[in-house]
Amino acid sequence: MGNKSSLLLREEEIAQIQEETGFTPKQIERLYSRFTSLDRSDCGTLSREDFLRIPELAINPLCDRIVHSFIADSNDDRVNFRQFMQVLARFRTIKKGKENKLNSREEKLRFAFKMYDLDDDETISRDELLNILHMMVGANISQDQLNSIAERTIVEADQSGSGKITFEDFCKALERTDVEQKMSIRFLN
Amino acid sequence: GGHEVPERYPITSIDFGRVETPFIISVWILFASIAKIGFHMAPKINKVLPESSLLIVVGVIIGLILYMSTQFHVSPLTPNTFFLYLLPPIILDAGYFMPNRLFFDNIGTILLMAVIGTIFNVTTIGGSLYLCGKMGVFNGIETPFLDIFLFASLISAVDPVAVLAVFEEIHVNEILYIVVFGESLLNDAVTVVLYHIFETYHVMEFNDVQVQVQDIVNGVLSFICVAFGGCIIGVVWGFLTGLVTRFTDHVRVIEPIFVFIMAYLAYLNAEIFHWSGILAITFCGITMKNYVEANISHKSHTTIKYALKMLSSSSETIIFMFLGVATVNNNHEWNTWFIILTIVFCSVFRIIGVIILVAMANRFRIHKLSKVDQFVMSYGGLRGAVAFALVLLIDPATVKLQPLFVTTTICVIYFTVFLQGITIKPLVRILNVKRAEKRKPTMNERIHERFIDHMMAGLEDIVGKTGNYNVRDKFKRFDNRFVRPYLIRDLQGAEPKILETYSKLAMKDAMEYMRRNPSTV
Numbered sequence: 001m002g003n004k005s006s007l008l009l010r011e012e013e014i015a016q017i018q019e020e021t022g023f024t025p026k027q028i029e030r031l032y033s034r035f036t037s038l039d040r041s042d043c044g045t046l047s048r049e050d051f052l053r054i055p056e057l058a059i060n061p062l063c064d065r066i067v068h069s070f071i072a073d074s075n076d077d078r079v080n081f082r083q084f085m086q087v088l089a090r091f092r093t094i095k096k097g098k099e100n101k102l103n104s105r106e107e108k109l110r111f112a113f114k115m116y117d118l119d120d121d122e123t124i125s126r127d128e129l130l131n132i133l134h135m136m137v138g139a140n141i142s143q144d145q146l147n148s149i150a151e152r153t154i155v156e157a158d159q160s161g162s163g164k165i166t167f168e169d170f171c172k173a174l175e176r177t178d179v180e181q182k183m184s185i186r187f188l189n
Numbered sequence: 190g191g192h193e194v195p196e197r198y199p200i201t202s203i204d205f206g207r208v209e210t211p212f213i214i215s216v217w218i219l220f221a222s223i224a225k226i227g228f229h230m231a232p233k234i235n236k237v238l239p240e241s242s243l244l245i246v247v248g249v250i251i252g253l254i255l256y257m258s259t260q261f262h263v264s265p266l267t268p269n270t271f272f273l274y275l276l277p278p279i280i281l282d283a284g285y286f287m288p289n290r291l292f293f294d295n296i297g298t299i300l301l302m303a304v305i306g307t308i309f310n311v312t313t314i315g316g317s318l319y320l321c322g323k324m325g326v327f328n329g330i331e332t333p334f335l336d337i338f339l340f341a342s343l344i345s346a347v348d349p350v351a352v353l354a355v356f357e358e359i360h361v362n363e364i365l366y367i368v369v370f371g372e373s374l375l376n377d378a379v380t381v382v383l384y385h386i387f388e389t390y391h392v393m394e395f396n397d398v399q400v401q402v403q404d405i406v407n408g409v410l411s412f413i414c415v416a417f418g419g420c421i422i423g424v425v426w427g428f429l430t431g432l433v434t435r436f437t438d439h440v441r442v443i444e445p446i447f448v449f450i451m452a453y454l455a456y457l458n459a460e461i462f463h464w465s466g467i468l469a470i471t472f473c474g475i476t477m478k479n480y481v482e483a484n485i486s487h488k489s490h491t492t493i494k495y496a497l498k499m500l501s502s503s504s505e506t507i508i509f510m511f512l513g514v515a516t517v518n519n520n521h522e523w524n525t526w527f528i529i530l531t532i533v534f535c536s537v538f539r540i541i542g543v544i545i546l547v548a549m550a551n552r553f554r555i556h557k558l559s560k561v562d563q564f565v566m567s568y569g570g571l572r573g574a575v576a577f578a579l580v581l582l583i584d585p586a587t588v589k590l591q592p593l594f595v596t597t598t599i600c601v602i603y604f605t606v607f608l609q610g611i612t613i614k615p616l617v618r619i620l621n622v623k624r625a626e627k628r629k630p631t632m633n634e635r636i637h638e639r640f641i642d643h644m645m646a647g648l649e650d651i652v653g654k655t656g657n658y659n660v661r662d663k664f665k666r667f668d669n670r671f672v673r674p675y676l677i678r679d680l681q682g683a684e685p686k687i688l689e690t691y692s693k694l695a696m697k698d699a700m701e702y703m704r705r706n707p708s709t710v
Contacts, residue, residue, distance in 0.1 A: 031652065034652060034653045037653075038651075051651065054650050054651060056646075056650040056659070056662075056663075057647050057650040057651060059666070060643060060646060060647045060650070060662070061643055061683075062640070062643045062644055062647060063647065065644075066644060066647040066648065066651070070651075088648075088652065091645075091648060093555050112637070112640065112641055112644065115640075115644065116640075129636075132636075132640060133636070133687075136636075136639060136640065136643065136683070136684055136687075137682040137683055137684045137687060137688075138682055138683040138684075139682070140680055140681060140682045140683075141681055141682040141688070145688070145691075148691075149632070149636075149687065149688075149691050152632050152691065152694065152695075153632045153633055153636055156631055156632050156633055157633045170637075173631065173633035173634065173637065174633070174634065174637055174638075176626070176628070176634070177634060177637075177638060178556075179641075181555050181556045182638070182641055182642075182645070183641060183645065184555050185645070185648060185649060185652060185654065185656060186553070186555055186656070187652070187654075188654065
């Protein structure tokens with residue numbers, strides 16, 4: 001199967017993706033074979049349903065948001081291989097010396113921030129935060145408690161007094177976190 | 190009984206024999222504690238010498254006094270007191286307060302260092318000493334193969350007590366700390382197995398029983414038993430402790446006792462089978478923590494914390510002092526070349542082993558271990574009381590070199606605790622090793638980091654790769670569905686840590702408020 005899929009991926013396409021994302025050709029081929037195995041309808045793009053068929057992902061509390069972040073930028077709710085790779089490029093490990101634009105600390109943080117920020121207004125509102133908390137914490141906990149947690153989180157991060165978390169606040173709040181390491185996947189060669 | 194019939198009723202009498210044992214133990218503990226206060230009141234010495242080496246010095250002084258004042262000289266540090274009473278508190282403290290996540294994130298590197306690293310050290314140190322013995326470097330003393338490897342197996346393992354004692358003071362960054370410390374805890378399984386293998390082969394050879402291939406295969410199999418058996422015993426006792434504390438809400442005062450007693454039973458239970466007690470009690474602590482903390486009261490938690498700290502720090506104090514006392518005795522057998530070469534081989538092969546194994550580990554790690562990290566790792570390979578207790582266990586009747594081994598072990602311990610212990614602080618400063626910054630997580634960190642965990646687990650699923658996040662996610666789901674409901678009294682959602690952080694911060698705020706406005710209380 002790996003052979004067949006690599007045949008379908010043209011040389012210049014690999015070179016282009018390599019240029020854009022910084023992946024090695026081996027990694028691109030490997031991910032392409034994964035991509036084609038997810039693409040059940042064999043049309044070269046992935047739909048929301050294709051993602052939801054991954055059993056582990058389907059039970060992830062943030063499943064909707066993760067899938068959304070893949071297909072948000074496309075207009076027909078489908079993601080092609082190049083777009084797929086551009087999302088994944090953010091999670092490449094950062095190597096000293098050769099800095100790639102897509103996987104910088106800021107880009108990584110921006111990706112996470114956008115998953116909170118559903119209405120794309122560059123801030124995380126109280127409702128957006130509550131939404132996420134609800135997904136993660138789940139049942140067995142009172143709405144009041146979640147409300148006060150969200151309240152406290154915003155007050156703690158909000159520097160400008162707007163009652164919302166801006167991207168700057170978000171970065172500041174995660175200043176001490178090793179984002180470079182936490183948000184990296186070691187893609188196999 | 191054989192009581193003498195008193196002529197008159199005595200007004201008072203002296204009977205030291207009745208209280209001798211507890212009295213002597215108490216005096217030792219008192220001495221060790223006073224010595225500890227003394228160091229902290231002398232700030233200048235404290236900066237230069239690490240506490241562990243000061244305690245050894247005090248021990249040597251006491252040993253000299255005892256040596257000169259009494260004719261019988263029995264060292265108080267016997268293998269039994271060490272393994273049954275002094276070691277468990279230190280390891281439980283380490284296991285219970287283990288940063289679980291950090292530990293399991295680095296488990297690959299830790300296991301590589303602990304298992305392969307220790308085997309590498311045993312073979313290289315043992316092999317080199319044996320070859321040197323064959324070439325007659327040690328003034329022609331006879332160095333049988335098995336004797337040397339028995340010695341190598343006990344001297345090769347990095348010691349958790351010494352590592353903790355030195356590393357707690359210097360505060361290196363958390364990854365470096367967990368790799369060295371995790372190695373020292375997990376290598377116990379390898380040490381125990383190799384020690385027993387060479388000991389048994391030695392006894393067999395001594396009684397003219399041929400060691401066969403079957404025995405070597407059995408040795409490998411017993412490693413699996415010792416390691417996994419120890420872990421499983423620990424995990425089972427850990428779950429049991431969680432289960433018991435589920436029902437303690439009406440008897441809050443005995444909550445801490447369950448933690449101590451059940452962890453200790455896990456240790457003893459593993460030791461019954463000669464499995465690794467250190468692994469058992471470590472994993473017992475790691476397992477029970479999450480469930481116990483959710484069940485017990487805030488005050489019980491504080492009691493557990495401080496009681497564990499007190500027990501482990503006094504054990505550590507006593508161990509180092511006893512090491513000093515044990516140095517002063519008549520049975521020393523000095524062999525300059527054997528001692529020097531042991532120290533040289535220990536250090537050199539430690540460095541070589543670290544370089545090779547880190548090169549292997551770095552191929553799989555996201556956070557690469559740098560050259561400086563490797564240096565601190567090799568330098569942090571301290572030898573300590575575990576080696577000393579094991580060398581005392583060797584029977585001098587069958588192993589003729591035992592007195593030499595004891596002397597050499599003491600020298601190696603002194604070398605690591607004094608030379609490496611004293612120089613590691615300035616070296617860490619000169620090399621500019623990243624230091625640890627310990628702070629409680631903020632609300633934002635807690636939530637966003639959890640968020641990132643879920644996100645990364647999802648991405649790993651999409652990429653089709655089984656990684657750290659993926660595995661942790663699966664474990665958490667399993668825990669939340671099948672374990673927590675049975676072990677925890679009041680279940681609170683799937684993210685207890687977020688709630689915990691919230692309530693801790695809220696409590697802090699309340700205290701702050703009360704401090705500022707005392708009139709409202």
